Amino acid sequence: MTGTSSRGTGSAESGHARHLLHQMLRVRRLEEQCVELYSAAKIRGFLHVYIGEEAVAAGVMSTLGPDDAVVATYREHGHALLRGVPAGAILAEMYGYVEGCCRGRGGSMHLFDAATRFYGGNAIVAGGLPLAVGLALADKMSGRSRVTACFFGEGAVAEGAFHESLNLAALWQLPVLFCCENNLYAMGTALARSESQTDIALKAAGYEIASWSADGMDVLAVEEAARRAVDAVRAGGGPHFLELRTYRFRAHSMFDPERYREKTEVSRWMERDPINSLRNALEAAGQLTEKDWKSIQQDVEAEVKAAVEFAEAGTLEPVEDLTRFVYSERSPQ
Amino acid sequence: MKTTYREAMRAAIRDALQRDERVFLMGEDVGAYGGCFAVSLGLFEEFGPERIRDTPLSESGFVGAGIGAALGGMRPIVEIMTVNFSLLALDQLVNNAATLLHMSGGQFNVPLVIRMTTGAGRQLGAQHSHSLEGWYAHIPGLRILTPATLEDARGMLWTALEDPDPVLIFEHGTLYNVAGDLADDAGPVDISTAAVRRPGKDISLITYGGTLPVVLDAAARLAADGIDAEVLDLRVLRPLDDAAILGSVAKTHRAVVVDEGWRSGSISAELSARITESAFFDLDAPVGRVCSAEVPLPYAKHQELAALPTAERIVAAAREAVGARG
Ligand SMILES: Cc1ncc(C[n+]2csc(CCOP(=O)(O)OP(=O)(O)O)c2C)c(N)n1
Secondary structure: OEEEOOOOOOOOOHHHHHHHHHHHHHHHHHHHHHHHHHHOOOOOOOOOOOOOOHHHHHHHHOOOOOOOEEEEEOOOHHHHHHHOOOHHHHHHHHHOOOOOOOOOOOOOOOOOEOOOOEEEEEOOOOOHHHHHHHHHHHHHHHOOOOOEEEEEEHHHHHOHHHHHHHHHHHHOOOOEEEEEEEOOEEOOEEHHHOOOOOOHHHHHHOOOOEEEEEEOOOHHHHHHHHHHHHHHHHOOOOOEEEEEEOOOOOOOOOOOOOOOOOHHHHHHHHOOOHHHHHHHHHHHOOOOOHHHHHHHHHHHHHHHHHHHHHHHOOOOOOHHHOOOOOOOOOOOO | OEEEHHHHHHHHHHHHHHHOOOEEEEEOOOOOOOOOOOOOOOHHHHHOOOOEEEOOOOHHHHHHHHHHHHHOOOEEEEEEEEHHHHHHHHHHHHHHHOOHHHHOOOOOOOOOEEEEEEOOOOOOOHHHOOOOHHHHOOOOOOEEEOOOOHHHHHHHHHHHHHOOOOEEEEEEOOOOOOEEEOOOOOOOOOOOOOEEEEOOOOEEEEEOHHHHHHHHHHHHHHHHOOOOEEEEEOOEEEOOOHHHHHHHHHHHOOEEEEEEEEOOOOHHHHHHHHHHHHHHHHOOOOOEEEEEOOOOOOOOHHHHHHHOOOHHHHHHHHHHHHHOOO
């Protein structure tokens, strides 16, 4: 079964829509800040920003409950933030400080947070999919009605782990929501140059998984599709698959000279900026005043500013702790 | 009680399933087929398909799912048919199982046990005969066990399941039919120390897993010649029991390491280096090594035997070490 969900209806309660706008802006501003900090050499390593794709994380994340689990990739600052990991802990992690969500051991690509059941932060393309299947298996075997949402790019679709995971999840009817963030490029490789079948939802349907695609630039459309899927998964309907058609506005990483796509293509997509689109739609419908927007912006600026201050005040993990947590501190003899 | 290595292993799995409802066994053909080495024979009927879970041929998928299930609070035992096939799951083993705890700053334990067969000696050709446990012993974050005796086959699993970290258990294919006596009340054993299987004073023969019986055979032959060899069974390849290794060498002043892996970059290379680093002045002879020939393991019986550490080769290496001085 595959289908395309309708575009956002705009019928969503306006307070909720403003909330989604706020969430998307939080991700946007945090990451713009990251880029600045990166350019200032405050944070290092690989940095992959999500700018342009915020509707995906915001739409899906708003349908999950606190007991659900999230597995994400190396482009996961937004997922972590919207899952509830504090912005300060995310930034401090990128600074490499012990106050970071992984004591500075993970960095940008490896954010983890037990409190919010955020299981990474996986820098191996498709490496998180089997984990999500296993988390869902544990829930199913324990009789818990929890959902594991697994985010990955369309590049992951070519990996064996993708196919093994979809097969297992469908075979065992596990409560997983697969969320493919199809931004059309895996680094510089366009989808059509890597897949014989470019309709990813159709490919997933081949595993007898209910699969839908949605406009990943429209947070209301993403949320609607995700809510339907999450409800079905939670009701015991087995795995569901969402293909969210989106676009990243920035380069793959801070090292990418972006030779593989035309500037005009990027600017065409930027006209569909998920934040501007929702803002404009809400304003046109009289559901967002200039004052509302200002207050959302102020909120976000304050949050990001506080996060930077938190990170700046961070400290280094003592080198004596280097080998802690290679093994647990309570190993049996 | 008379039993075999295979039955001891099965008893350990049954025991684990009975004691903790979070435990389940998953792998290719562990269920209806009874396990490709018949280790889980009968458990499918006893515990049902939920807990004795057949998986598709997808090592990366089900090993990763085992890691996820462990993260989710279960205590999975994942069986990989042989170490050769575990290479298809290397990503999950190395990039996830071994790293998640450290990378997450101590937040995410992976209490997972993975069992797999290793080793040659059954004329199965290169793709079913390699001994790669030394590779896994290279990886921080994993604990590597090599049960060589009935006690360890029976007792290591339970302790491994209590370990909050990922444990890999390597079962040598030639050991499954080994029969012997096992105490009726045999229970959990420690998974951190090496064990002296034969005390001796002239030389330390250090080994593990499938070559333990071969080394014991060699030691008996040496005894007939008046050479009193101590046989040390490593039991755990990571973390290594340095105290036992160095203690034995301090006593005997000579060592030969026997390892079915290839010599270059092997666990025996590591042992030789550790002994040289820490016990150089105890040594009366260079540390010897008896490993597999550096070839993909051949099918033909004579060639396979020629490639493996045999009692003859061990005896020769031990004689050389003892003859080296004094
Ligand atoms: C197994 C693996 N191979 C290659 C890489 C290098 N790499 C990092 S990101 C990437 C592209 C992934 O694209 P996609 O899955 O579409 O995600 P996106 O970056 O578009 O979000 C590649 C090839 C990797 N991290 N892991």
